[in-house]
Amino acid sequence: MITKRIIPCLDVKDGRVVKGINFQGLNDVSSPIELGKYYSDNGADELVFYDITASAEGRALFTDILKKVAETIFIPLTVGGGINTLEDFDRVLKCGADKVSVNSGAIKNPDLIAQAAQKYGDQCVVLSVDVKRVDGKFTVFAKGGRENTGMDAIEWIKKCVALGAGEVVVNSIDTDGVKKGFDLEMLEAVCDAVSVPVIASGGAGSMEDFVTLFKELPKVDAGLAASIFHFSEVNIKELKERLAKENIPMRL
Amino acid sequence: MVGIIDYGVGNLFSLKSSLAYIGEEAVVTNDPAVLQKCDHIILPGVGAFGDAAEKLRQSGMAEVVLKEAAAGKPLLGICLGMQLLFEKSYEYGEYAGLELIPGVVRPIAPMISEGLKVPHIGWNGLHFPKEKEKSPIFADLAENDCVYFVHSFAAVDCADFVTATAEYGAELTAAVARGNVYGCQFHPEKSGEVGLKILKAFCNL
Numbered sequence: 521m522i523t524k525r526i527i528p529c530l531d532v533k534d535g536r537v538v539k540g541i542n543f544q545g546l547n548d549v550s551s552p553i554e555l556g557k558y559y560s561d562n563g564a565d566e567l568v569f570y571d572i573t574a575s576a577e578g579r580a581l582f583t584d585i586l587k588k589v590a591e592t593i594f595i596p597l598t599v600g601g602g603i604n605t606l607e608d609f610d611r612v613l614k615c616g617a618d619k620v621s622v623n624s625g626a627i628k629n630p631d632l633i634a635q636a637a638q639k640y641g642d643q644c645v646v647l648s649v650d651v652k653r654v655d656g657k658f659t660v661f662a663k664g665g666r667e668n669t670g671m672d673a674i675e676w677i678k679k680c681v682a683l684g685a686g687e688v689v690v691n692s693i694d695t696d697g698v699k700k701g702f703d704l705e706m707l708e709a710v711c712d713a714v715s716v717p718v719i720a721s722g723g724a725g726s727m728e729d730f731v732t733l734f735k736e737l738p739k740v741d742a743g744l745a746a747s748i749f750h751f752s753e754v755n756i757k758e759l760k761e762r763l764a765k766e767n768i769p770m771r772l
Numbered sequence: 773m774v775g776i777i778d779y780g781v782g783n784l785f786s787l788k789s790s791l792a793y794i795g796e797e798a799v800v801t802n803d804p805a806v807l808q809k810c811d812h813i814i815l816p817g818v819g820a821f822g823d824a825a826e827k828l829r830q831s832g833m834a835e836v837v838l839k840e841a842a843a844g845k846p847l848l849g850i851c852l853g854m855q856l857l858f859e860k861s862y863e864y865g866e867y868a869g870l871e872l873i874p875g876v877v878r879p880i881a882p883m884i885s886e887g888l889k890v891p892h893i894g895w896n897g898l899h900f901p902k903e904k905e906k907s908p909i910f911a912d913l914a915e916n917d918c919v920y921f922v923h924s925f926a927a928v929d930c931a932d933f934v935t936a937t938a939e940y941g942a943e944l945t946a947a948v949a950r951g952n953v954y955g956c957q958f959h960p961e962k963s964g965e966v967g968l969k970i971l972k973a974f975c976n977l
Contacts, residue, residue, distance in 0.1 A: 521939050523895045523918060560964070565895055591789045596920060596962050616785040618962065641819060643891055643922045686891070715889055741894065771895040771918035 523769045524734050525565035525742035526756055527719065528749040530555060532601075533572045535581035537750075553588050559749070560593035563756040565771060567593065568621070568689075568744065571601030572664075583615055590616025598646055604628065609636050613644070621646040621689065624662045627669060630683060637684025642716075647685035649677060651706060652693035658706055665693045673706075674713050681714045688714060689744060692722040699725025699748070702733045707740055717741035724748055727762050734768045774798040774975060775810030777853075779824075779831045787816055787850070790961040794968050796975045804836045812975055813840055817852030821861040821877065821925070824852055825869060834870060841872055846977040847953050848909075854948065854955030855925060863925050873950045875930025883926065884941030891924040896938040896958075898946055907935035907949050908977060912969040919946070919956075919963040919970075926957060952977075 531538045536550045548554050556567055569589070571582045579602065590597055599612040600621030609620050620640075626633050626647060636645045650661045651673040658673035677688055690710050692703030702723045711718050720733055724745040733743055748754045764770040774791055776784055778800045791798040799806060807813060815837060817824050828834045841847045849857045858869045861877035869877070881890050897916035900906050906913075921938065927945040936947035938958075948955045954974065960967035 521897065522892070522921075523897075525894055590785060592793070594786070594790050594793070594961060594967060595964050613783055614785070616783070616789065618783075618786070643893060687893070717889055717893055741889075771897075 521769045523565070523771045524740075524763070525719075526563070526730070526760060526763075526770075527566045527568055527742055527744040528559045528564050528756065529568040529570065529721070529744050529746045530750075531570045531572050531746065532582060532585070534575075534578040535573075535585050538572065552585050553592065556589040557592050559756065560595050563760050563772075564595065565742070566596045566598065568598045568600065569617075570621075571599070573602070583611060586612060586615040586617065600646070600648055605632070606635055606639065609640060609644075613640065619644050619646050619687070621648045622685075623648040623650065624664075626680060627660065627662045627671075630679065633680055633683040633685050637686070642684050642686035645685050646687045646689060647677065647680045648689040648691065649673060649680075650691050650693055658709065661693060665696075674709055677710055678713050681716050685716065687717045687719060687741075689719040689721050695723030696721075698723055699729075701725065701729040702743070704733070704736055707733075707737055711737060711739040719744050721745070724754075727754055727759050730759060730763060731766050731768070734763065735766065773810045774812045774814060775807045776800045776814045776816060777807070777833050777837065778802045779827045779833045783818065784816055786959075787814065787961045790968060790971060791975070794972050794975070796971070802831055802833060804832065807836050807840060811845065812977070813837065813845055813847045815847065815849040815853035815856065817850065817854075817856060819852060821852065821855060821863040821869075822865055822867040825856060825861075825867050828856065828870075838870060838872070841953050844952050846974065847872075848974050849953075849955040850961070851923065851957060851959055854957055855927060857948070857953060857955050858927055858930065861925065872953045873927075873930060873933050873948055873955065875927050875933065875948070877925050877927050880924060880926045880940070880942075880944060883928075883944070888941045891922055892938075892940045892944065893922045895919065895963075896921055896940060896946075898936045898938060899943065900936055901934060904935070907947065907954070909949075909954055909970050909973045910936060910947070911973050913966060917966045919958040919960065919966055921946075921958045923957055927955075
C-alpha cells in the first residue's frame with residue numbers, strides 16, 4: 521500500500537538554512553548539507569529546499585550546495601524558490617533535484633508549467649500555492665503571501681494541473697504559523713478538485729495535527745512542515761511511528 | 773566498474789551519486805568500447821517510452837545492451853529503463869522494446885481501483901512472490917520494505933519473470949528478472965537505505 525509522506529522543508533538563504541534551528545548532535549545547524557542528511561537519515565520521505573536568496577551570487581552558492589545535498593541523500597528532493605524560466609528548471613535539475621516547485625513564476629507565466637511538463641514530465645513539476653480566505657473565498661497570493669492576485673485558488677489549481685503540474689503543495693496562509701492544525705476545509709476543497717497528489721502545508725503544531733490530517737482527509741498524500749521539525753518539537757521518526765499506530769500507512 | 777548508459781534520457785546525477793556512496797566505481801557513457809569493459813550495466817530512463825526507445829536505437833546503445841546482455845553481463849533496467857526490456861509498450865501508441873523479457877507495458881489506470889491517483893507516486897512496500905526464490909538483488913530486503921515509485925505504466929503478461937510486486941489497487945509489477953537481466957519499476961537510487969542495498973546486491977552479482 522502506498523504510504524503517506526512526511527516532508528520537512530528547509531528555507532535556504534545565501535547557502536544557509538534560515539529560521540532558528542534547535543538540534544542536538546549536529547555541528548552546524550545552519551548547513552543545508554548536514555540538515556538534509558539528518559532528515560534523510562531520520563525518516564523524512566522527501567526533502568524540500570526553498571531558495572529564498574535575492575542575489576545572483578547567493579543563487580550560485582545555493583546551486584553549489586544543492587549539488588552536495590543531492591550527493592548525500594537518496595530520497596526525492598524538491599527544489600523551489602526563484603523558479604521563473606525553463607533555464608531555472610534546468611539549473612536545479614542538473615544539480616540533482618527530482619522535482620521543481622513553482623509558485624510566483626507560474627502566476628507570472630502559467631505557460632511555464634506546460635513547457636516544463638512537456639520537457640521534464642508532469643512528475644517533475646510541483647505547483648506550490650499560497651492560499652488565503654478573502655471575503656470567505658479561497659484566494660491565491662503571490663510573492664511569498666504578500667500580494668493578493670485576486671484569483672480563485674481552486675480554479676487556479678485546476679488550471680495548473682490541466683497544464684501539467686504533477687503535484688500540488690497547498691500552503692494555507694490562514695493557518696501558517698498558528699500551529700493549530702492544517703487547514704482541513706481548504707485541503708478538502710483542493711482534493712475534491714484535482715486528481716494529482718496533494719501535499720498539505722501550513723499549521724502543523726503537533727503530532728496530533730498530522731493524525732487528524734490523514735484521518736479526516738485520507739485523500740491527502742503528504743504533510744509538509746518546517747519549524748516544528750527544525751525545533752525538534754516533533755521528531756519525524758516518532759511521528760511516523762505514531763501515525764502507523766493509527767493505521768495510517770507509513771514507511772518506517 | 774558499473775556502466776550507466778547515457779542515451780540522452782533523464783537525469784543520471786542521483787544514480788551516479790548513489791553508486792559512489794556505496795563505493796562502486798561508475799561511468800556514465802555512450803561509448804560501446806567503455807561499456808564492454810564494464811562488468812555491470814545499468815539502463816536508466818525517465819520520460820516517454822516511444823521517444824526513449826528511439827533514442828536508444830539511434831544512439832547505437834540498443835545494440836550494445838543486447839550484445840552485453842547476451843554475453844551474460846548483469847544488466848539492470850530502472851523505471852523506464854526496465855520497461856524498455858519488454859517486447860512492447862502501449863504508451864501513447866505502440867512501440868517495440870528490446871524484447872529481453874517477455875511481456876508488454878500498459879497504462880496502470882484501467883488496472884487499479886477507481887479513485888486512485890495516476891501516476892502511482894510515492895513510497896510503496898515490496899511483496900515478493902511466495903512460491904519463488906527471492907531474486908538475488910533483493911537478498912537483503914524484507915517483505916514490505918518501501919521503495920520510491922513514479923510511474924503511470926506497468927509491465928503485464930510477464931508473471932513468470934516477476935520478482936516483486938507493489939499493491940496499488942492491484943498488484944503492480946515492481947521488479948522482474950530473467951537470467952542476468954534485471955528490472956526495477958521503482959527508483960533504487962531514490963529509495964534510501966533499501967535502495968542502496970538493492971544497488972549493492974546488483975553490483976555484487
